[in-house]
Amino acid sequence: MANPKNKKNAAEPERTRSIPVKEREEPHYTLHILPAQEPREINRDKVGAEEKAGRPHTKSQKKSIPREEAPASSSKNARSGGINHLNTKIWRTLEWLATSALIFMVLFFAMNFSSYFELFKMKLDKLRGTYTLSPYIEQMIKSAEENPSQELLPVAKTVEESRQQIPALNLQIAPTDDRIIIPRINKNVPVVGVSTENLLKRDWNGLEKDIQDALKDGVVHYPGTAMPGLRGNVVITGHSSYFAWDPGRFKDVFALLHEVAVGDTVIVYHNQEKYTYKVYETRVVTPDKVEILTQQGEDRLTLITCTPVGTNLKRLIVLAKPV
DSSP, X not given: OOOHHHHHHXXXXXXXXXXXXXXXXOOOOOXXXXXXXXXXXXXHXXXXXXXXXXXXXXXXXXXXXXXXXXXXXXXXXXXXXXHHHHHHHHHHHHHHHHHHHHHHHHHHHXXXXXXXXXXXXXXXXXXXXXXXXXXXXXXXXXXXXXXXXXXXXXXXXXXXXXXXXXXXXXXXXXXXXOEEEEGGGTEEEEEEEOOSHHHHTTOHHXXXXXXXXXXXXXXXXXXXXXXTXXXXXXXXXXXXXXXXXXXXXXXXXXXXXXXXXXXXXXXXXXXXXXXXXXXXXXXXXXTTOGGGGOOOSSOEEEEEEEESTTOOSEEEEEEEEEO
C-alpha cells in the first residue's frame, strides 16, 4: 500500500511548474554596508589661532548667525510696528479734534447768527460806501447841542424885512421814554430801569434775574448807579449776543459796540432831557473787575457788553464824559 505522503510529494512538482515565475518570486532586501569612516581630528592649534584673530571657526559661526541677526530683525519690525500704530493714533486724534472744532464753529455761528450778521453787514456796507445813518439819528447829530441865547430883534420896517429876520424854527422833539443813541453804530435803543430792591437786600441772584428780564426790552440802566444829569457814573449794559430762542428783540443790541471809537458822540435821553457824551476810552476787562461800577471819580457814562461776541468771557467797556 502506497504512502499518502509520497503521493502528495509526487504531485507537488507538477503544481509548482504550472505557476508563473513572477508569482513565485518573493520580495527581497539588499543590505549595503559602507566602510567605517575614520574620526576626523580637530586641529586645536588652528582653531585657537582663528579665535585669537577674531575669526570664529565654521561651527561657531553657524550657531552665532541665528542668535545675532534674528533678534535685531524682530526688534526692528517691532519698533516699526509701534511707530505706525502711534502715527495712526495721532492722525485719528487730530481728525476727531478737527471734526469737533468744525461742529462747534457751525453751532456757534448758528446760535449767534443775528449778531455776526449785523457785524458782516456793517463791514460790507462800509466797503461799498452804502452805510447810512437813520434819519432820526442824523437829525440828532446835526441839531444844536445847546439852545442859542435869545436876542432882541430890531424893529422891521417892512413885512419882507421882518420875514428875513425870523430864522427857521428848529424844533426838537424828545422821546417820551429814556433812550440811548449811538450814531457810530446807528443805534437808538430804549433804556430800561431796574428796581433796587434786590440790590439793597444783596440778593445777587434775584438782581441778575431782574436785569436779564429787563434786557428783553432794551438796554439796562444798572441799579445803584448815577442817573444822567447827576454827579457820578451812569452805567448802561446790553447784550452783544444771546440765545437764539430768547423772546427778546434786543439780543444783539450792542453787537456793534466794538466799532465805537474815541471821540464818538453818545446821546442819552432821560425824563425828556438830552445829555451828550464824548467817548474818551475803550478797554476790555475780566468779569471780576467790579470797580467799573464805582461812583468815585469824574462824572462819566459807562457802557458794558460781553466780548468776544457770543461769549461771556470778558467785558467791553466804553467810557464817555459829559459835554
